[in-house]
Structure formats: structure tokens, C-alpha cells
Amino acid sequence: xxxxxxxxxxxxxxxxxxxxxxxxxxxxxxxxxxxxxxxxxxxxxxxxxxxxxxxxxxxxxxxxxxxxxxxxxxxxxxxxxxxxxxxxxxxxxxxxxxxxxxxxxxxxxxxxxxxxxxxxxxxxxxxxxxxxxxxxxxxxxxxxxxxxxxxxxxxxxxxxxxxxxxxxxxxxxxxxxxxxxxxxxxxxxxxxxxxxxxxxxxxxxxxxxxxxxxxxxxxxxxxxxxxxxxxxxxxxxxxxxxxxxxxxxxxxxxxxxxxxxxxxxxxxxxxxxxxxxxxxxxxxxxxxxxxxxxxxxxxxxxxxxxxxxxxxxxxxxxxxxxxxxxxxxxxxxxxxxxxxxxxxxxxxxxxxxxxxxxxxxxxxxxxxxxxxxxxxxxxxxxx
Amino acid sequence: xxxxxxxxxxxxxxxxxxxxxxxxxxxxxxxxxxxxxxxxxxxxxxxxxxxxxxxxxxxxxxxxxxxxxxxxxxxxxxxxxxxxxxxxxxxxxxxxxxxxxxxxxxxxxxxxxxxxxxxxxxxxxxxxxxxxxxxxxxxxxxxxxxxxxxxxxxxxxxxxxxxxxxxxxxxxxxxxxxxxxxxxxxxxxxxxxxxxxxxxxxxxxxxxxxxxxxxxxxxxxxxxxxxxxxxxxxxxxxxxxxxxxxxxxxxxxxxxxxxxxxxxxxxxxxxxxxxxxxxxxxxxxxxxxxxxxxxxxxxxxxxxxxxxxxxxxxxxxxxxxxxxxxxxxxxxxxxxxxxxxxxxxxxxxxxxxxxxxxxxxxxxxxxxxxxxxxxxxxxxxxx
Numbered sequence: 001x002x003x004x005x006x007x008x009x010x011x012x013x014x015x016x017x018x019x020x021x022x023x024x025x026x027x028x029x030x031x032x033x034x035x036x037x038x039x040x041x042x043x044x045x046x047x048x049x050x051x052x053x054x055x056x057x058x059x060x061x062x063x064x065x066x067x068x069x070x071x072x073x074x075x076x077x078x079x080x081x082x083x084x085x086x087x088x089x090x091x092x093x094x095x096x097x098x099x100x101x102x103x104x105x106x107x108x109x110x111x112x113x114x115x116x117x118x119x120x121x122x123x124x125x126x127x128x129x130x131x132x133x134x135x136x137x138x139x140x141x142x143x144x145x146x147x148x149x150x151x152x153x154x155x156x157x158x159x160x161x162x163x164x165x166x167x168x169x170x171x172x173x174x175x176x177x178x179x180x181x182x183x184x185x186x187x188x189x190x191x192x193x194x195x196x197x198x199x200x201x202x203x204x205x206x207x208x209x210x211x212x213x214x215x216x217x218x219x220x221x222x223x224x225x226x227x228x229x230x231x232x233x234x235x236x237x238x239x240x241x242x243x244x245x246x247x248x249x250x251x252x253x254x255x256x257x258x259x260x261x262x263x264x265x266x267x268x269x270x271x272x273x274x275x276x277x278x279x280x281x282x283x284x285x286x287x288x289x290x291x292x293x294x295x296x297x298x299x300x301x302x303x304x305x306x307x308x309x310x311x312x313x314x315x316x317x318x319x320x321x322x323x324x325x326x327x328x329x330x331x332x333x334x335x336x337x338x339x340x341x342x343x344x345x346x347x348x349x350x351x352x353x354x355x356x357x358x359x360x361x362x363x364x365x366x367x368x369x370x371x372x373x374x375x376x377x378x379x380x381x382x383x
Numbered sequence: 384x385x386x387x388x389x390x391x392x393x394x395x396x397x398x399x400x401x402x403x404x405x406x407x408x409x410x411x412x413x414x415x416x417x418x419x420x421x422x423x424x425x426x427x428x429x430x431x432x433x434x435x436x437x438x439x440x441x442x443x444x445x446x447x448x449x450x451x452x453x454x455x456x457x458x459x460x461x462x463x464x465x466x467x468x469x470x471x472x473x474x475x476x477x478x479x480x481x482x483x484x485x486x487x488x489x490x491x492x493x494x495x496x497x498x499x500x501x502x503x504x505x506x507x508x509x510x511x512x513x514x515x516x517x518x519x520x521x522x523x524x525x526x527x528x529x530x531x532x533x534x535x536x537x538x539x540x541x542x543x544x545x546x547x548x549x550x551x552x553x554x555x556x557x558x559x560x561x562x563x564x565x566x567x568x569x570x571x572x573x574x575x576x577x578x579x580x581x582x583x584x585x586x587x588x589x590x591x592x593x594x595x596x597x598x599x600x601x602x603x604x605x606x607x608x609x610x611x612x613x614x615x616x617x618x619x620x621x622x623x624x625x626x627x628x629x630x631x632x633x634x635x636x637x638x639x640x641x642x643x644x645x646x647x648x649x650x651x652x653x654x655x656x657x658x659x660x661x662x663x664x665x666x667x668x669x670x671x672x673x674x675x676x677x678x679x680x681x682x683x684x685x686x687x688x689x690x691x692x693x694x695x696x697x698x699x700x701x702x703x704x705x706x707x708x709x710x711x712x713x714x715x716x717x718x719x720x721x722x723x724x725x726x727x728x729x730x731x732x733x734x735x736x737x738x739x740x741x742x743x744x745x746x747x748x749x750x751x752x753x754x755x756x757x758x759x760x761x762x763x764x765x766x
Contacts, residue, residue, distance in 0.1 A: 012688065025684055029691045034678045045572045045645030047674040051582050052691075052698045095684040173553040175749065189428045199434045207748045209592030253662045262428030267755035268748055271661070279636045279656050280681060291430040295417045298663060301408055301478040305395070308412045308435075315435045365590045365651055366558065372650035 011060030102281035111235035125153035140371040147338035156331035161217035169366025179360035189262040197348035205287035206258035208270040211361030217334035220356040226349030233286030247310030257294035394443030485664035494618035508536035523754040530721035539714035544600035552749025562743035572645040580731035588670035589641035591653040594744030600717035603739040609732030616669030630693030640677040
């Protein structure tokens, strides 16, 4: 609840008081730009109808008052009066003291290790997720929170993995196709198509934008070995940062290079750090793939020794079994990973029997959008 | 040409001398990791067969010599001997002094304004690009260098825009479909589907990853007005940086928020800066869209006034006609923009006549890969 309003700095700012004693300040131009009236925002689609240049540069708060719990403001020189719900102001307050360490993540992200996750792998059955919004919400929410989830009950047939992406979004088609076969081949253009074990990795770091989701589904799996495993890259990055802050700084402040030219007509290249931070230090993406790492040429000579030591230690931690969650995909099962966070690996397998998986890429924005829409619908229904 | 080799730091580094007097140093572990032999890299697909953990932590250069113009190195304790072509070493040298200003871009990027571009719009005819690798190379190269290009000679029919993306890559399907209609509607869920003018903007900044390419094709255009225009966001950002370095710093060091919830089941949100820099200060992405800019909550109160002033100035420069290149799309024409760099705008148009465009998204990694493959093919043919 709002308790007081105090216009300051000749109308350029305003201070709001709240019943819990908190005080939050806003700027006049920020409030004007974010006004919620139907001349500023389309009532139909919510988009802003004006540009920043439609707002006078000398915008000031002429008058402000609390009316029916909301904040009512008159802006000068426009002479425009707008009301802001108290709840909206509280939710969008930017006047706060926060000291965040590089590598921070939002509350919605929970890091995990083998100890916390091996017996708690998030899973749902496909028919239940298809027909139940609550089941789908839980499953999508697990992907947001933990960066991976398993799905059971799919048909053990080619293309079934698209049923998973259809639940929330769209396949990202690439030079590998809308989806691709993962089985041992004679002349593979990618080491994924052998029976070798694959070190935990993120997929396609040589692509920019990197595919933010990957789905792997199983059609047949009668080999010895060939288990799948996943590793929380955010948890490993945090462990590296704790024991070696300088190593974390090196991997996050210098770009690596990645490349792939295994197929005719394809020469993909990207330049991005192994540990990517946003401008405010938020941990936003892990890229880790020994197969496609190109020569690192963006680290100064003086730092290269320490950079390589940090890369080695990061790899050691990634291989540490205490971070690894393992499962063997059965026919009709699939798993999804947030390819900006969770690494996946494969154990080597024998030549007898058959292992046939299919993989595809999709994007996280669609998944998070679908989840937000379901959550919004549930909230509206509850109110 | 290599002139000398000097092993230093007890075998941990090596210094190479060149006929032009240049000296470049490398680390033993870097050389070992990037060895080109077929035990380290697959001869078939070029992927690395070993991980960093397969390389001994104490890797040293035991012996080094110039043999037949190449550098031959024996690594200890592995006792492994590998040869590096001089040209490869020169191309991948990381031992250099470079002081780059924030906002730098590679040599391949050329900034432009109306004065340099209005009469030099890169264009190609579709049949010529489809059948001529040289024509396609020039057109793709223009997109890489200038961030946009026009294509003529397409069929003036629905779906023709996919012929453009088929030349180099793959459509990015979204909640708008594989492609979407851009024409005036009665109850539009997006302001693009009105006859209003649209301020120069990048598309879908509320998506993460943002679509890195957009194609707009014209099927019918008999209205008054409705011209298209493009603005080089990298040129505008450089202009802002020149006149107001602190404003450039503010827009590049704080995230903005973008959102879209105009359609049922869709609630897209992203948190990214308007001017995005890589960890080494490279300018990598512009996001600018008044319609979908959500409340900015990641700028500290003390900096918000200056942040908004910088945003306003950035918008003024974007609207400055000296940056704007204008053309009117005719039926059978399309244009492509690098949506991480070049903004596009539309003039308002009259209600008489018909304006029917279609749009789709695609990704730049595929375009750059196809271009690199063509260039590689031409180079091989020349050698």
C-alpha cells in the first residue's frame, strides 16, 4: 500500500512511500514512457503506441496524488494525467541497492548435482502433458528451473521427438535437417555418429545464435553401454568460481572460437566465451565442446597460460562424477536439455545391438513463453 | 617465412621469428591442443578427437625446429612430434598488442549512411543468384558487409520469400508461423498489421535468441506511401559513441527488457541491452523497438536519468534522415536485413490500394556458413 508521494528535483523524480517502510523513487520520463493508458499502449495487443521522441524532453511531474490506492500523476508540459496501480509500481521498481556477484542467476534457476538430482529427475508422460495443462506446466517449469527433463510414453518411431517440441514451440531447422539421426555410421561427418563416448558438452557452439534447446529421443537401444548423462553447467561454473575466481573471470571475459566444417557446403564459425555473462554479470550461457573448439586467438599472450589452466580445471569439474546424472534412454523416451546451461554426454557402446536416437533443436524463448502463458491462465482462473 | 625458433620458460612457451621481423609467441599447451595430426583431429570431419584432459598438465616443448618451412615440435612427456605449417601459425597467432575501443567491429563490417548507400543499394536478381555461385556470393557478402540487400525477380506470390532463405539457410519458425502476412488488418495483434508508419526498429527483441535475419517480400503494393527504409544501427551507435561516450556506455552496459503478449498463448520476454557488446567490447547486436520495450528495471536509479537521455539521443539519431536509405518494394522484390544490426522502418500508407508483404525470419550463422563455403570453394578452385 502506498503511504506518501513526494515530488522531487523540480518534478523530474518522485518518491513513493509504502506501508512496510520501503521508499522507491521513479523518474518522470520513465513513468511517462511506461504509462498504461490506451493512448500510450494499445489496449488490444499491449504494444507501445508512442516513441520516446513523442515525449517532451522536459517532461516533469506537475502533480501527483494517491487516489483509490493508485498513483495519479499529471505530466507537464503535456498536461496528461495517468494512473499507475500500486502493485504495478512495486513490481517494476528499479530503485534498489543490489550488489550482485558476476555469475549470479535469478531465483527461478536452481543448481543441482548428482546428490540432489540422480533420484529426482523431472519427468512426465507425453499423453499426460499433451492433455493436462498442469502436467505440461510442471514439466516446462522443470526445464526452466533445472535445465533438463525426461519425457516418457512417446511412440518409439521416427519423428516422435517433434511431438515434444510441438508441446511448447518450434523446431530450429539447421544443416542437419529438422531432426537428425544419431546412430553409428561408417563415414560419419560428426563424431556423434560413432560408437565413441562423448565428453559432456553443449551442442553446436559453432552456431550463432546457438540452439537454446535440444531434444534427444530414443527409438531403439539394445547396445551394451550408451547411457546418457547430463551435467549442470551453471553448477560447475559456480564451483569453478568458488575455488578459482580468476579462472572464472578468464573464461567469462575472453571469447573462445568454435567451428564446424564436417559436411560439404557448411563452414560454421562462432566467437563466444565458454562462460557468457550479461552486462550485469548474470550467467546466461555455457558453451563447452572439445570437438569443435577452434584455436583460441582472443586471449592475450600474458593470460593464455592461466586461461588454459582454467579451461582444464573447468573440464575436470565437468567430468567429476559428483556433477553427473545418468540414465539410459529406453525406446519411447526422450530428454530435453537447455543447451545454454546443461551439458549432455554419452557413454561408449558396443557394436552388438542397435542404438537409434534422433535429435532436434528448438528455442527456449518459445518454451518460456508457453510456460508464462499457462501460468498466466492459471492465475487468471484463480482470481 | 619462419626465421628462428626459441624455446622459453622451460619449454612452456616458444618464440617464432619471421622474415618481416615480427615475433610471435605460443604456449606449449595451446600448440598441443591445436595439433593438426590425425590422432588429434579427425581427418574426415576436422573435429578434435581428444579432450583437454587427454593432454598432460605438464606438457612441455621438448624440441623444436624449422623443417621444410614448417615448425616441428616434440611434446613431452607424450614424446609426440607434430608439424605446424608456417601459414597456419601466422593466421592463428594470438600474441599481439591490440587496444580496441568498446564498439569495435571487424574489418568485414562497413558502416554506411544515406550519403554512401542510397545510390548503391546491394541487389541481385533471384534467377541469377540461384544459378550463379558468383552472384550469390556477392549478394551474401553484401549482407555480411552492410547488413542488408535487395533481391529482385522473385515470383510475386505467396511463399516466395522462402526461395530467398533457401539460397543460404533455414527459416526460423515462430509463433507467427514459418512466415507471416504483413497487411492492414481490422483487429491486429501487432501494430505491423496496420497502415501506421513504423519507427525504424529491429524485429522481435522480445525473443531470445533474437531472429538474426529478417526477409520481407512484396506481393502487391499499390498504396500511396508504405515505402521501406533501412538504417545502419552500427553507424548510428558509432555516432552516439562519438558525441556521447557515456551515453553509449550506459546503453551497452545495462540490459533493457522487451515483451510481447499480443496473441493468445504467447508471452515472450527478453532481457538484453539495446547495444550489445561481446566480452572484448566488440559490437555484436542492436535491439531497438519502442513497441515492445518493457519497463527498464535494470538501470540503477542514479543512472536512469542519463540512461533515458542516451536512449532519446539514440532514437533521434536513428530518425535522422542522413542515416536513412529508402526504397519502395515492388511486387517480386524482397529485402533482407541483418536483424542484429540494421533497423527497418515503414512509412504510413493510405487506405486506398493494397499493400501485401510477407515476412519471415532466418539465422545469420547459416548465411555466413554458406558464404564461407562458397568462398572456400572459389579459393580451392583458384589454387
